[in-house]
Amino acid sequence: MLSPELRLSMLQFINVSKRYSDSGEVLSDVSFQLEKGEMAFLTGHSGAGKSTLLKLIPVIERPNKGQILFEGRPINRISKRQVPLLRRKLGLIFQDYRLLHDRSVFDNVALPLLVAGYGQQETARRVRAALDKVGLLRKEKRYPLALSGGEQQRVGIARAIVHKPSLILADEPTGNLDPALASEIMDLFKEFNQVGVTLLVASHNLDLISRFACRTLKLQQGRLIEGG
Numbered sequence: 597m598l599s600p601e602l603r604l605s606m607l608q609f610i611n612v613s614k615r616y617s618d619s620g621e622v623l624s625d626v627s628f629q630l631e632k633g634e635m636a637f638l639t640g641h642s643g644a645g646k647s648t649l650l651k652l653i654p655v656i657e658r659p660n661k662g663q664i665l666f667e668g669r670p671i672n673r674i675s676k677r678q679v680p681l682l683r684r685k686l687g688l689i690f691q692d693y694r695l696l697h698d699r700s701v702f703d704n705v706a707l708p709l710l711v712a713g714y715g716q717q718e719t720a721r722r723v724r725a726a727l728d729k730v731g732l733l734r735k736e737k738r739y740p741l742a743l744s745g746g747e748q749q750r751v752g753i754a755r756a757i758v759h760k761p762s763l764i765l766a767d768e769p770t771g772n773l774d775p776a777l778a779s780e781i782m783d784l785f786k787e788f789n790q791v792g793v794t795l796l797v798a799s800h801n802l803d804l805i806s807r808f809a810c811r812t813l814k815l816q817q818g819r820l821i822e823g824g
């Protein structure tokens with residue numbers, strides 16, 4: 597039986613360390629827990645290990661030491677075959693949007709559903725619901741390069757939420773945006789959180805973070821020095 601504490605936990609890092617052969621140890625003994633329904637920021641200087649920490653969750657990288665539990669289950673030793681199933685429960689958002697430029701907005705957002713084998717009708721319904729949430733319903737036929745930076749990021753966000761993930765991970769999602777657009781994106785995250793979505797958002801924009809009453813996990817040279 598899991599303890600009640602573990603049952604409520606979306607994500608748990610227990611003494612996690614990560615080293616790259618050419619950079620040495622970039623995460624050292626990191627422990628924290630993210631509850632279901634929580635929104636937390638991950639901050640720290642450039643090179644502190646924020647992206648590396650996020651990459652451990654979808655198993656883009658694996659830790660060298662420690663344990664990572666997602667929805668109470670250990671994920672650091674799962675087989676390659678199990679990784680896609682885990683990733684279906686995650687929504688990933690990147691600083692550089694990572695959209696396919698030769699596909700329409702609609703097709704970009706539909707991608708995770710295509711991979712998961714959804715039918716055409718259900719795909720169309722979900723894609724439009726996701727585009728509606730980010731205010732882009734009327735631009736579904738456009739191509740990404742015909743959109744502003746803020747709009748491209750909102751397409752990235754629609755793609756991350758379209759399959760209703762349990763946890764959204766965003767890596768510097770506002771890094772390429774001006775302050776007003778950055779603020780809009782963070783407001784959107786807050787709205788998702790208010791309806792129960794769990795989010796972990798890496799950002800070094802302390803001004804922006806300070807406007808939200810959220811827990812902040814702070815990394816310094818690979819160690820969690822606040823918020824753990």
Ligand SMILES: Nc1ncnc2c1ncn2[C@@H]1O[C@H](COP(=O)(O)OP(=O)(O)OP(=O)(O)O)[C@@H](O)[C@H]1O
Pocket residue numbers: 616617618619622640641642643644645646647648649800
């Ligand atoms: N694939 C890799 N191979 C080797 N070293 C890496 C790799 N990825 C990251 N590093 C190193 O790990 C350290 C942490 O990098 P990481 O990208 O996690 O930091 P960050 O806090 O996200 O930084 P930034 O805010 O600049 O994106 C850095 O010293 C970086 O050079």
